Amino acid sequence: xxxxxxxxxxxxxxxxxxxxxxxxxxxxxxxxxxxxxxxxxxxxxxxxxxxxxxxxxxxxxxxxxxxxxxxxxxxxxxxxxxxxxxxxxxxxxxxxxxxxxxxxxxxxxxxxxxxxxxxxxxxxxxxxxxxxxxxxxxxxxxxxxxxxxxxxxxxxxxxxxxxxxxxxxxxxxxxxxxxxxxxxxxxxxxxxxxxxxxxxxxxxxxxxxxxxxxxxxxxxxxxxxxxxxxxxxxxxxxxxxxxxxxxxxxxxxxxxxxxxxxxxxxxxxxxxxxxxxxxxxxxxxxxxxxxxxxxxxxxxxxxxxxxxxxxxxxxxxxxxxxxxxxxxxxxxxxxxxxxxxxxxxxxxxxxxxxxxxxxxxxxxxxxxxxxxxxxxxxxxxxxxxxxxxxxxxxxxxxxxxxxxxxxxxxxxxxxxxxxxxxxxxxxxxxxxxxx
Numbered sequence: 001x002x003x004x005x006x007x008x009x010x011x012x013x014x015x016x017x018x019x020x021x022x023x024x025x026x027x028x029x030x031x032x033x034x035x036x037x038x039x040x041x042x043x044x045x046x047x048x049x050x051x052x053x054x055x056x057x058x059x060x061x062x063x064x065x066x067x068x069x070x071x072x073x074x075x076x077x078x079x080x081x082x083x084x085x086x087x088x089x090x091x092x093x094x095x096x097x098x099x100x101x102x103x104x105x106x107x108x109x110x111x112x113x114x115x116x117x118x119x120x121x122x123x124x125x126x127x128x129x130x131x132x133x134x135x136x137x138x139x140x141x142x143x144x145x146x147x148x149x150x151x152x153x154x155x156x157x158x159x160x161x162x163x164x165x166x167x168x169x170x171x172x173x174x175x176x177x178x179x180x181x182x183x184x185x186x187x188x189x190x191x192x193x194x195x196x197x198x199x200x201x202x203x204x205x206x207x208x209x210x211x212x213x214x215x216x217x218x219x220x221x222x223x224x225x226x227x228x229x230x231x232x233x234x235x236x237x238x239x240x241x242x243x244x245x246x247x248x249x250x251x252x253x254x255x256x257x258x259x260x261x262x263x264x265x266x267x268x269x270x271x272x273x274x275x276x277x278x279x280x281x282x283x284x285x286x287x288x289x290x291x292x293x294x295x296x297x298x299x300x301x302x303x304x305x306x307x308x309x310x311x312x313x314x315x316x317x318x319x320x321x322x323x324x325x326x327x328x329x330x331x332x333x334x335x336x337x338x339x340x341x342x343x344x345x346x347x348x349x350x351x352x353x354x355x356x357x358x359x360x361x362x363x364x365x366x367x368x369x370x371x372x373x374x375x376x377x378x379x380x381x382x383x384x385x386x387x388x389x390x391x392x393x394x395x396x397x398x399x400x401x402x403x404x405x406x407x408x409x410x411x412x413x414x415x416x417x418x419x420x421x422x423x424x425x426x427x428x429x430x431x432x433x434x435x
Contacts, residue, residue, distance in 0.1 A: 003032040003077075004349050005175055007164060009088070010342075011041025011182030012051040013100075013108050014320045018428065019181055019342035020055055021313075023349075024078035025431045030350045032081050034167055034176065036153070037160035039088035041182040041224055042100045043108040048182075049129065050120070051108050052085055054312075056152045057121040062309035066434070069305070074434030078152055084167075085153045087129050088160035088186040092225035093263055095375075100220055103323055110319025112312075119312050128155035161190035165197050173200040177349060181207045181342040183221050188228035191235060192263040195271060199235065203276045205345045206232075209365070209378040210282035211414075218376030219282050222367060226376050227264075230367040233410045235275035240267050242408035245369040278359065278413040280348070281378065285341040288418065290425035292321040293334025298429045310433065343428055344418070351419065358417030364409035 008023060010016045023033050038049040059075055066073050073079075091097045105111035113120045156163055164186070168176060178201055180187055191198040208221040208229065222229045230245040237243050244267075247260050295317060302310035317338070325336045348357060368377040387406040388399070402408035418424070429435070 003028060003030055004177055005032045005034055006349055007035040007178045009037045009178060009180045009182060009186050011039050011048050013042035013104050015342040016181050017051060017055055019346045021432045022343050022346045022428055024075050026077045026350050028077045028080040031077050033077060033083045035084040035163060037086050037088045037186055039182050039186045040090050042104045045090045047107045049087060054121055058309050058312045060152055065308055072434045083153050084156050084163060086156040086158060086160040086163040092185055093188060093227045095225055098224050109316035112316045116315045119315055161186050161193060164190045165194050168197050168200040174202040176201055177203045177205060179205045179345050181345060183224040184228040184232045185225045188231045189263050191232060195267050199273050199275060203278055205278050207280045207342050207345050209279055211378050211380060212283050217374050223376030226367050226369040230369050233367060236277050236411045237409060239408050242402050243366050243410050274411060280344050280415045284415045285344050286339050287421045288340045288344055288424045289337035290340060291334060292336045294425055302433060340424055347424060354419050356419040359413045360416050361413045362411045363414050365412045366410055
């Protein structure tokens with residue numbers, strides 16, 4: 001069987017970075033990472049992009065160390081296919097920008113750029129993504145020679161949503177999976193740009209939302225850009241306009257006939273298919289974690305032996321464990337755990353054929369985009385009412401929102417079970433550190 005081709009759309013972030021490490025450490029028979037698109041989210045876009053570059057920088061050093069010490073090299077997927085790295089949006093479609101730097105640190109990796117500056121690559125990497133420079137610019141070629149990490153990735157000066165559409169056009173339909181572990185802004189822009197090309201995707205695997213684990217009602221990735229999430233999920237509907245978020249009112253001082261920007265325009269009336277979205281909400285991801293004790297017992301010998309990757313990951317993950325501990329009353333020491341939200345999406349892509357994965361299919365999950373207290377909430381109909389085979393335009397006063405229409409509403413799959421809540425942390429560490 002051919003490996004699953006994936007594009008990772010990410011806002012790293014600690015668990016995002018673990019997810020990417022797991023993807024690149026996978027077997028090339030299981031996974032082929034075509035592209036990493038960096039977007040704003042947990043922290044500002046520049047910090048997210050720096051963390052992507054830093055990841056490649058430390059993988060490069062780790063591979064050299066493993067070779068020099070006769071260890072298993074690992075990172076086979078990355079060594080077989082060099083992914084594109086492209087830059088996505090800096091802000092949501094409409095919402096006020098919200099970040100999670102209170103948890104992930106000011107740089108997204110526990111403040112490592114301040115506490116461990118020697119572990120961060122030089123800022124010359126920024127020039128690699130300068131849109132004013134052509135890909136064949138001599139300056140860019142010189143920078144690539146100076147930096148080690150571009151040996152493992154290809155920097156792109158093309159906006160990420162256009163690179164996503166290009167890859168979807170150039171590959172056969174239903175062969176590329178997009179793994180979205182940040183706000184869905186980038187995907188929403190791509191879908192608005194060319195909905196039919198976007199629908200060539202095989203599956204969109206999303207870490208986002210929550211239905212029964214109320215916190216109080218919204219998960220960060222969904223809350224960070226509710227309009228983007230609502231627009232992407234609407235493509236799963238047999239009638240996308242039935243769940244599209246309302247177009248915002250015309251700004252003061254503009255004519256009422258002023259058209260909304262392209263990324264807020266309606267989708268074409270006729271589309272060739274429905275989007276296949278598989279959701280990994282907090283309800284399932286919070287059941288999977290790695291404890292501080294297990295992480296430190298696994299990495300301490302590697303750090304002593306001189307592993308650059310173990311040193312780097314420990315620097316920011318130990319900071320994250322400290323943050324988690326500060327937010328909890330009843331868990332301390334080695335028992336403190338980090339929920340493996342984003343890595344679960346990669347685990348699913350690697351092992352999707354495992355029959356232990358459990359999905360609830362065709363759920364009408366909608367995103368609240370304007371509630372005072374409920375913005376970002378994933379809304380489902382908890383009534384046990386029968387669907388009605390009626391015309392979508394038919395007025396049914398008792399069914400506001402067409403929740404009971406078989407021709408309306410979204411159709412998402414939702415993960416409710418995995419191969420094992422207690423095994424994933426160990427699996428992750430063994431894959432990443434080739435142990």
